[in-house]
Amino acid sequence: MKETSHPILLFGATTATGSAFLELAAGRPVVVAGRRHPPGWLEDRFLSIDLNGASLPSPEALPENALLVSFAPIWLLAPFLATLHNSLGGQGRRLPLAAVVACSSSSVITKRFAANREDRRLVERLLRAEESLEATCAKAAIPCRILRPTLIYGQARDRxxxxxxxxxxxxxxxxxxxxxxxxxQRQPIHGRQLAAAALHLADGAARDPAETASLRIAIGGDETxxxxxxxxxxxxxxxxxxxxxxxxxxxxxxxxxxxxxxxxxxxxxxxxxxxxxxxxxxANLAGFTPVHSLLGTEPEPFPVAPLAWHPPTRSPGES
Ligand SMILES: NC(=O)c1ccc[n+]([C@@H]2O[C@H](COP(=O)([O-])OP(=O)(O)OC[C@H]3O[C@@H](n4cnc5c(N)ncnc54)[C@H](OP(=O)(O)O)[C@@H]3O)[C@@H](O)[C@H]2O)c1
Incomplete structure (x- = not known):
C-alpha cells in the first residue's frame, strides 16, 4: 500500500508494537501521544495525554487531518475520543482525524464463553469500547478500523x-x-507484523475516505x-x-x-x-485473518525475529 502524506498520531508508542510502528513509519510525520514518550523521542513531537485523565489536549496541539493509530487499551481510548469529539463539537470544531485504527483483542471472541467472571468482564469491556469508538467515528464521519490481535510477541528496540x-x-x-x-492451536503475531497491518489499514482508510464503514478484523500471524x-x-x-x-x-x-x-x-x-x-x-485460539493476506506479502513462518528473550524488568511505559 502506498503511504499517504497524513501526519500520524500514535498512542501506545511505548509497547513493543508501538516501537516497531515507529521504525516502520520512520521518515513520516509522527506525533506520539501518551503519558510517557519512548526513549530518545523528540519533545516537540510528543503530546502529553493521559487517556485516563480529566484534561483534554487543546485542538491547536493536535496534528491536522491525522491518522490516529492506537496500541493503547481500547477501553481508555474510546471514552477519551468520545469526550474529545463532544468537546470539539461544542466549539464548532470537528475531530481533526482522517482515520482511526485501534487495537482491541481477539479475546472478544475467544473468551466470550469463559467460565470465570474476570474474563467475561474483559469481553464486555472490549465490546463496549469497540462499539463506542465506532459510534464516535460514525458521528464524525471518520473511517474506523478495529484490529483484534491474538497473542502478540517479539522485540522492537528496547521493548x-x-x-x-x-x-x-x-x-x-x-x-x-x-x-x-x-x-x-495458536496463531501468534509479531509486533512488527501488527504494526505493519495498522499502518496499512490507516493509509488505506485515508486513501479511500468514502469507505467510512467500520471494520473489525481479528488478526493473527501467518502460521497456525x-x-x-x-x-x-x-x-x-x-x-x-x-x-x-x-x-x-x-x-x-x-x-x-x-x-x-x-x-x-x-x-x-x-x-x-x-x-x-x-x-x-x-483450546484452539486460531482461525484469524493471517497478517500476510492483509498486507499482500509472503507468509512468514513462526517465530518471526527478533524475539524477546527476557520478560520486561520494568513497566512497558517506563523510559
Ligand atoms: N499483549 C497481547 O498479547 C495482546 C493481545 C491482544 C490484544 N492486545 C492489545 O494490543 C495492544 C498492545 O498490547 P500490549 O500488551 O503491548 O500493550 P498494553 O500493555 O495493553 O498497552 C500499554 C500501552 O498503552 C499505553 N497506555 C496505558 N494507559 C494509558 C493512559 N492512561 N494514557 C495513555 N496511554 C496509556 C501505555 O503507555 P505508557 O504506560 O507508557 O503511558 C502503553 O504504551 C493493546 O491495545 C492491547 O489491548 C494485546
Missing amino acids: GDQNLSRLVQMMRRLPLLPLPAETG LSYTTLLQRLQQAARQRDPQDRAGHCRLLPLPPGIFHLLAAPLLPISAKGFEAVLRME
Missing part, C-alpha cells in the same frame, strides 16, 4: 513482549514442563501451530541463539488429559482465571 518471553523464562526455570498430550509446536520452535530458536540456554533443554512432558487436569486442579480455588488459562492450552 519486548510479556507473553512468549515469560514462557521462555518458565522453560529456563523448569527441568520439565507438563503439557496436555493434545494442545490447541499447536501450543506444543510453538514451545518447541521457541526452544529451537533459544538453542540456535545460545546452545547453553536452559530454555532450549527443558523437557516437554505430554500427559493424558485426565492427569493434566488433576495436576491443574489445585489452581482452581486460588485463581479461577489462572485455572482456565491452563485449560486453554487445549
